[in-house]
Amino acid sequence: MHVNDTIVALATPSGTGAIAVVRLSGPDSHSIIRSIFKPAFAKAESKINPDQYDQIKANTITLGHIYDGDRMIDEVLLSKFVAPRSYTGEHVVEISCHGSIYIQQEIINVCLKNGARIAEAGEFTLQAFLNGKMDLSQAEAVADLISSESATAHQIAIQQMRGGFSNELQVLRKKLLNFASLIELELDFSEEDVAFANRDELKSLLQESQLKLRKLIDSFALGNVIKTGIPIAIVGEPNVGKSTLLNALLNEEKAIVSDIAGTTRDAIEDEINIDGIRFRLIDTAGIRETKDKVESIGIERSYSKAEQSKLVLYLLDATQLNTQPRILHCLMRIHIMREKFPDKPLIVILNKLDQITGLEHAEISKQIKSKQPDVHLISLSAQSGSGVDDLKKALVDSFNSGALSQDSTVVSNARHYDALQRAYASLLEVQQGMVQEVSSEFLAIDIRATAEALGSITGEITNDELLGNIFSQFCIGK
Numbered sequence: 001m002h003v004n005d006t007i008v009a010l011a012t013p014s015g016t017g018a019i020a021v022v023r024l025s026g027p028d029s030h031s032i033i034r035s036i037f038k039p040a041f042a043k044a045e046s047k048i049n050p051d052q053y054d055q056i057k058a059n060t061i062t063l064g065h066i067y068d069g070d071r072m073i074d075e076v077l078l079s080k081f082v083a084p085r086s087y088t089g090e091h092v093v094e095i096s097c098h099g100s101i102y103i104q105q106e107i108i109n110v111c112l113k114n115g116a117r118i119a120e121a122g123e124f125t126l127q128a129f130l131n132g133k134m135d136l137s138q139a140e141a142v143a144d145l146i147s148s149e150s151a152t153a154h155q156i157a158i159q160q161m162r163g164g165f166s167n168e169l170q171v172l173r174k175k176l177l178n179f180a181s182l183i184e185l186e187l188d189f190s191e192e193d194v195a196f197a198n199r200d201e202l203k204s205l206l207q208e209s210q211l212k213l214r215k216l217i218d219s220f221a222l223g224n225v226i227k228t229g230i231p232i233a234i235v236g237e238p239n240v241g242k243s244t245l246l247n248a249l250l251n252e253e254k255a256i257v258s259d260i261a262g263t264t265r266d267a268i269e270d271e272i273n274i275d276g277i278r279f280r281l282i283d284t285a286g287i288r289e290t291k292d293k294v295e296s297i298g299i300e301r302s303y304s305k306a307e308q309s310k311l312v313l314y315l316l317d318a319t320q321l322n323t324q325p326r327i328l329h330c331l332m333r334i335h336i337m338r339e340k341f342p343d344k345p346l347i348v349i350l351n352k353l354d355q356i357t358g359l360e361h362a363e364i365s366k367q368i369k370s371k372q373p374d375v376h377l378i379s380l381s382a383q384s385g386s387g388v389d390d391l392k393k394a395l396v397d398s399f400n401s402g403a404l405s406q407d408s409t410v411v412s413n414a415r416h417y418d419a420l421q422r423a424y425a426s427l428l429e430v431q432q433g434m435v436q437e438v439s440s441e442f443l444a445i446d447i448r449a450t451a452e453a454l455g456s457i458t459g460e461i462t463n464d465e466l467l468g469n470i471f472s473q474f475c476i477g478k
């Protein structure tokens with residue numbers, strides 16, 4: 001990284017668009033533009049004159065033309081930002097040009113010709129971080145925000161970008177470091193047996209920290225699932241209509257539908273967005289005893305998929321429940337599912353509703369309810385789509401949206417989660433050390449380890465390798 005470079009990149013997606021934005025940041029941004037931009041307010045016949053550009057106020061947009069020597073490239077809108085009041089904290093200029101790929105390239109080229117260099121992935125945001133415009137966790141949230149595909153993922157990213165837990169962690173870290181220093185000071189005066197660090201205050205700080213970290217660590221279960229989608233397993237015997245249901249939910253023909261039992265050999269995954277919540281639906285191979293080798297692997301897998309899911313949809317074929325033994329058989333299956341996954345919410349779906357009479361439906365429901373009174377039963381036709389909305393509603397309801405209130409902080413970044421766990425582990429060491437009255441030296445070491453882990457989240461403690469890893473995953477121009 002070279003602090004004195006002026007970087008340039010396309011800020012909008014590559015390809016043709018109505019408008020494209022080329023962004024420049026660095027100490028030479030303005031001097032580069034001075035020699036290639038002629039504002040519209042200047043006299044038509046006049047040459048490009050650096051004074052004209054200097055008349056433009058910071059934080060304003062100006063119409064004009066970009067030139068490469070005498071050749072006019074495009075009519076553009078130019079936004080001027082003067083350091084340190086810009087996204088990156090450096091001098092920034094944004095050129096909104098017509099969105100042809102040729103024009104985009106020509107404008108970038110003329111900037112390069114005048115001394116800029118192409119920005120690396122994430123370099124604008126890295127610069128914003130280095131200039132203290134945002135901390136590391138906020139910079140990471142910018143990337144999350146760009147890639148968020150559901151309302152909930154968006155909410156978590158926005159929250160974190162606006163500061164999220166950064167301030168809270170920074171305050172905790174400062175307090176901890178303060179204690180570490182006081183304890184270290186005591187060591188210098190060890191012969192005099194003084195205590196600068198009030199042990200009761202330290203104890204309550206440790207308790208407060210422990211609670212806060214625990215809450216953040218626990219929120220990752222939700223945050224992670226929101227980011228990657230809530231996994232839902234669709235389970236049931238062959239031919240009950242799992243693939244058809246998946247298609248009905250997806251509204252597209254993704255899974256292979258056939259009337260040959262055992263068609264679904266492998267788990268198929270897909271994503272749907274219902275009411276701003278992202279679900280990952282996993283269709284599994286029909287569960288039954290089989291001698292077919294390939295199929296039995298599939299069945300093993302469907303149990304393990306059910307294991308990984310947050311909720312199981314157990315599908316039944318209503319047309320197959322026309323005799324008492326068959327109903328008993330299916331009740332036994334439900335019983336097994338519940339025993340196998342006692343903690344997982346289970347929704348039993350009675351499919352092919354279009355093929356049975358109202359009377360038959362009433363009888364089947366009654367039988368199931370009498371043996372499994374608290375089972376969540378939904379009747380639908382995957383083929384016609386009737387009742388599918390009830391299922392969608394049940395899926396949304398099963399998601400504990402209360403846990404995602406406006407102001408609660410949810411950790412969704414695995415790096416933050418790891419660091420929080422490290423901080424928590426060191427914190428427990430400190431607490432244990434206090435109980436066992438270990439030498440202050442060791443207390444201070446563990447307190448500093450806690451502070452260091454917290455500092456790595458916000459980027460107060462960092463290194464080039466970590467920054468490289470994080471920002472190289474950003475897109476170019478961000």
Ligand SMILES: Nc1nc2c(c(=O)[nH]1)N(C=O)[C@@H](CNc1ccc(C(=O)N[C@@H](CCC(=O)O)C(=O)O)cc1)CN2
Nearest residue numbers: 011021023059079081084085086087088089094133478
């Ligand atoms: N055209 C454009 N749109 C954009 C961005 C951008 O950089 N350019 N952004 C980013 O990619 C986002 C907006 N974020 C921004 C955040 C801060 C500043 C900025 O100039 N901050 C200064 C001045 C603040 C002020 O005027 O009060 C500062 O922090 O000192 C600009 C954009 C989304 N839309």
Ligand SMILES: Nc1nc2c(ncn2[C@@H]2O[C@H](COP(=O)(O)OP(=O)(O)OP(=O)(O)O)[C@@H](O)[C@H]2O)c(=O)[nH]1
Nearest residue numbers: 239240241242243244262263264286352381382383
């Ligand atoms: N009438 C009717 N037929 C359905 C319904 N849902 C599925 N089917 C039919 O039932 C048959 C099996 O459906 P699939 O979706 O392939 O069943 P599956 O459970 O995925 O089957 P496997 O891949 O063998 O596990 C197909 O012929 C579907 O058209 C429904 O609601 N009503």
